Amino acid sequence: MNIRTMAEMSGAKALMDSLEKEGVDIVFGLPGGANLPIYDALVDANFRHVLVRHEQSAAHMADGYARIKRKAGVCLATSGPGATNLITGIATAYADSSPLVAITGQVPLNMIGKDAFQETDIIGVANPCTKYAFQPRHATEIPEVVKKSFYIAESGRPGPVLVDIPKDVQQEVTEIKFPDLIKVRGYKPIVDPDLSNVGKAVELLVSAQRPIIMAGGGVILSGAFSELQALAELIMAPVVTTFKGKGAFPENHPLAMGPIGMHGHAEANRIILEADCILAVGARFSDRSVGRFDEFGKGMNIIHLDIDPAEIGKNKSVDIAIVGDVKSALRTMVKMLSKVAAKKSSDNQWLKRRKELIDYFSQNIKDYPRAMTARKALKKLRELLPAESIVTTEVGQCQMWTSLHFDVIAPGTFFSSTGLGTMGFGFPASIGAKAARPDVHVVDVAGDGSFNMTENSLAVSVLENLPVLVFLLNNDMLGMVAQWQRTFYDRRYMGVHQKSCPDYVKIAEAYGANGLKVQSMDELEKAIKSALRTEVATVIDITIDPEEDVYPFVAPGTGLKDMITGA
Amino acid sequence: MSSTEYKNKPLYIISSLVENKPGVLFRITNLFRARNFNIESITVGITEKPDLSRMTITTRIDEAILAQLVKQLRKLIDIVEVEVLDINNTVYRELALIKIRAKDFTNRNEIINFANVFRANILDIGKESVTVEVIGTPDKIDAFKNLIIQYEIVEMARTGVSALQRGE
Ligand SMILES: Cc1ncc(C[n+]2csc(CCOP(=O)(O)OP(=O)(O)O)c2C)c(N)n1
Ligand SMILES: [Mg+2]
Numbered sequence: 001m002n003i004r005t006m007a008e009m010s011g012a013k014a015l016m017d018s019l020e021k022e023g024v025d026i027v028f029g030l031p032g033g034a035n036l037p038i039y040d041a042l043v044d045a046n047f048r049h050v051l052v053r054h055e056q057s058a059a060h061m062a063d064g065y066a067r068i069k070r071k072a073g074v075c076l077a078t079s080g081p082g083a084t085n086l087i088t089g090i091a092t093a094y095a096d097s098s099p100l101v102a103i104t105g106q107v108p109l110n111m112i113g114k115d116a117f118q119e120t121d122i123i124g125v126a127n128p129c130t131k132y133a134f135q136p137r138h139a140t141e142i143p144e145v146v147k148k149s150f151y152i153a154e155s156g157r158p159g160p161v162l163v164d165i166p167k168d169v170q171q172e173v174t175e176i177k178f179p180d181l182i183k184v185r186g187y188k189p190i191v192d193p194d195l196s197n198v199g200k201a202v203e204l205l206v207s208a209q210r211p212i213i214m215a216g217g218g219v220i221l222s223g224a225f226s227e228l229q230a231l232a233e234l235i236m237a238p239v240v241t242t243f244k245g246k247g248a249f250p251e252n253h254p255l256a257m258g259p260i261g262m263h264g265h266a267e268a269n270r271i272i273l274e275a276d277c278i279l280a281v282g283a284r285f286s287d288r289s290v291g292r293f294d295e296f297g298k299g300m301n302i303i304h305l306d307i308d309p310a311e312i313g314k315n316k317s318v319d320i321a322i323v324g325d326v327k328s329a330l331r332t333m334v335k336m337l338s339k340v341a342a343k344k345s346s347d348n349q350w351l352k353r354r355k356e357l358i359d360y361f362s363q364n365i366k367d368y369p370r371a372m373t374a375r376k377a378l379k380k381l382r383e384l385l386p387a388e389s390i391v392t393t394e395v396g397q398c399q400m401w402t403s404l405h406f407d408v409i410a411p412g413t414f415f416s417s418t419g420l421g422t423m424g425f426g427f428p429a430s431i432g433a434k435a436a437r438p439d440v441h442v443v444d445v446a447g448d449g450s451f452n453m454t455e456n457s458l459a460v461s462v463l464e465n466l467p468v469l470v471f472l473l474n475n476d477m478l479g480m481v482a483q484w485q486r487t488f489y490d491r492r493y494m495g496v497h498q499k500s501c502p503d504y505v506k507i508a509e510a511y512g513a514n515g516l517k518v519q520s521m522d523e524l525e526k527a528i529k530s531a532l533r534t535e536v537a538t539v540i541d542i543t544i545d546p547e548e549d550v551y552p553f554v555a556p557g558t559g560l561k562d563m564i565t566g567a
Numbered sequence: 568m569s570s571t572e573y574k575n576k577p578l579y580i581i582s583s584l585v586e587n588k589p590g591v592l593f594r595i596t597n598l599f600r601a602r603n604f605n606i607e608s609i610t611v612g613i614t615e616k617p618d619l620s621r622m623t624i625t626t627r628i629d630e631a632i633l634a635q636l637v638k639q640l641r642k643l644i645d646i647v648e649v650e651v652l653d654i655n656n657t658v659y660r661e662l663a664l665i666k667i668r669a670k671d672f673t674n675r676n677e678i679i680n681f682a683n684v685f686r687a688n689i690l691d692i693g694k695e696s697v698t699v700e701v702i703g704t705p706d707k708i709d710a711f712k713n714l715i716i717q718y719e720i721v722e723m724a725r726t727g728v729s730a731l732q733r734g735e
Contacts, residue, residue: 187644309638310639310642312638317631
């Protein structure tokens with residue numbers, strides 16, 4: 001054992017050194033009694049600490065950072081309420097397979113189980129929404145626990161890991177060893193796909209008359225953008241995505257069809273019904289994407305490629321299952337395909353049908369006869385925003401309009417809380433994304449209700465010089481809920497009116513950010529241009545109609561074929 | 568779902584090796600609850616290796632759900648190995664302690680006779696009860712229980728199934 005890998009230090013210092021060894025350059029957190037030793041060690045750490053105003057936002061920031069960096073984000077909180085405040089953020093990351101290492105302080109070992117002040121059994125609370133949760137009981141365990149946490153969070157199907165460190169373990173000074181290698185014997189993520197199944201899949205795809213690719217979040221997580229594009233072009237298959245997979249494929253590509261699902265593109269929801277072979281890549285057949293499990297894919301061959309064996313057959317039984325890393329499996333498929341088949345021609349019936357559907361539904365798009373609509377605003381944003389900018393969203397109509405009307409051009413530049421649908425996610429997550437990519441513009445397409453939930457992150461954006469653009473589609477409504485009340489509850493509105501409170505321009509200004517209220521397309525254009533020029537967070541408060549609905553709509557419990565286009 | 572709905576489904580025995588440390592059983596049972604899996608019995612005990620425990624689960628479910636259950640278990644990091652045992656190639660046993668009401672001498676004798684036929688042991692005889700230890704497959708224990716139910720079961724404790732694959 002050489003000097004550099006063994007030294008006397010505190011548990012808290014061991015934590016800092018371990019994080020550094022993982023290449024951590026930023027952590028998001030908020031201190032309290034049970035993590036004071038960690039905060040003391042942070043003073044001398046070689047990475048940046050960002051003080052948040054609410055722990056939930058720390059988790060969302062770390063999550064947004066992780067989704068863009070494609071490596072684990074780190075958040076810190078104290079025990080009890082600090083730790084429980086993290087949970088919504090951890091659950092959000094879990095639902096979207098985002099790698100996160102959440103580090104909480106805990107009461108000292110001898111107080112655990114005594115209902116001590118600010119004691120919460122956070123391991124128990126976090127269990128259903130983490131890949132694993134550690135509680136080191138000696139300072140000597142910390143380096144190994146941290147290394148395992150990053151390994152588990154980032155490998156296989158990524159996800160959050162919790163490390164709960166009792167205060168006395170943080171303080172304990174002892175001889176610390178830093179392991180080079182760790183082994184987690186009960187954890188064996190599958191990477192290399194079974195080649196015989198890949199071969200069968202290739203045969204099916206080649207013989208299919210009407211193949212379609214359904215790309216999910218797994219494509220983005222594994223960064224398999226060029227592989228996906230090569231495959232699609234070889235077999236000339238239209239590409240739909242799930243909402244989580246939005247941006248896995250350039251949405252201006254001649255084979256792109258956009259997201260399917262509850263508020264998917266009409267032509268995407270339609271064409272997938274007409275396919276004879278579906279290749280689902282890194283997707284999990286969620287109810288929001290496929291409608292009814294029993295109806296979806298009937299009479300078609302389904303090939304399912306995913307890194308998580310437990311996703312195979314969970315919601316949908318399939319014809320061919322390939323378990324493995326999406327990127328390496330797609331690369332193998334492309335290699336095999338280029339040997340067996342000449343590139344298909346783009347002049348075929350199936351692609352003509354694709355064009356027909358797009359033309360048909362595009363003449364059906366109904367824009368409200370108002371000066372300002374969400375659709376027009378988002379089209380303008382797309383026009384003015386550089387392609388490599390990162391876009392995220394809040395939850396509700398604002399999110400679905402973004403899915404429908406904002407084309408993601410550079411793969412991997414879009415993300416949203418798709419699995420949990422967490423209002424308040426987008427803004428802090430956009431700040432995390434900005435920390436990961438300070439060189440590009442980052443935009444949060446927000447709803448007024450969602451922005452309310454975490455708007456205090458404006459302080460972080462301003463003070464930490466992490467400027468983002470909040471593109472606030474302000475209908476003065478919990479609009480998505482209002483739409484459901486309009487549609488399913490006979491317009492009996494309850495609990496949806498925001499009553500013009502607060503004034504978002506004043507909120508922005510109170511934090512030292514820019515606030516711009518716009519009511520016309522001209523004002524909007526000016527505001528976007530000015531926001532893209534400034535180095536300060538900007539909230540563009542865009543007044544839209546409180547009764548604008550999102551269409552198309554596949555009502556819950558119905559199938560894609562029952563889509564209501566609203567035309 | 569009520570437990571009777573599962574009665575007609577086939578019995579599966581899942582055998583797994585799990586880390587022998589605190590919190591493991593919690594993670595496993597929490598998975599069953601969260602994913603709505605029906606479990607008939609679960610036993611955990613130490614193995615020949617001090618850092619591993621063997622957990623044996625019996626369940627009556629459809630084959631497709633069984634596959635999901637096994638995959639979800641495999642995902643748990645504290646589970647080192649999981650397999651579904653082939654019942655025809657497995658030795659499996661359960662132990663039951665049954666306290667049976669025996670009002671008089673005749674009752675007592677009848678119960679002792681039944682116990683002998685089942686090679687069960689009499690562990691305790693009181694003024695009004697007999698306590699019997701039955702070891703066997705769950706079916707055998709059920710059969711014994713169904714025989715003596717006429718005398719009224721005062722209390723019963725069953726261990727759940729322990730199992731090992733035959734051969735090496
Ligand atoms: C934390 C949380 N609470 C409640 C909901 C339920 N919910 C879904 S959309 C929505 C309305 C969102 O309103 P807003 O952010 O203004 O977006 P809009 O639909 O008006 O565009 C609500 C309350 C949720 N998704 N998340
Ligand atoms: Mg709103």
